[in-house]
Amino acid sequence: MSVSVRIPTILRTYTGGDSEVSAEGANLAEVLDDLDGRFAGIKGRIVDENGKLRRFVNVYVGNDDVRFLDDLATPTPDGIQVSVIPAVAGGC
Template identity: 65%
Template sequence: MAVSVRIPTILRTYTHDESQVSAEGDTLGAVLDSLESSYPGIRARILDEDGKLRRFVNIYVAEEDVRFDQGLDTKTPDGTQISVIPAVAGGC
């Protein structure tokens, strides 16, 4: 199943400066594996050493935050838009 993945500026060095790429997979985990095959090193910026989503990376599948869905097991139907968004912290 082909999906579209929106890549944040900070990770575009892995995607040859592409802001949106295609990947395959019926779950988010499979999509990340597909991304890693095409763009080596990108998965390590999204997942930690234990294979879990990094704390400061948010991923949305069809505008739903995967942390409140099924995490890496979130279904990614054909044509789904996935957004990888680094968390922004700050304050006064």
């Protein structure tokens, strides 16, 4: 399954500045593995050392937050867009 992955500005150093790249995988874990195979180190910025999504990174498959779906096992149908979005924190 081929999907497009939107890359946030902070991770574009891994993709040579590309804001969107394609990846292969039947689920999110496979997509991240494919990305890491082509852009070494990017997966480590999205997934922690325990294999879980990092706390301050949100990932969407289509319009749905994967934390409310099947997390890394969330299916990635052909042609869908995956968005990696760093969480923004702050306040007064």
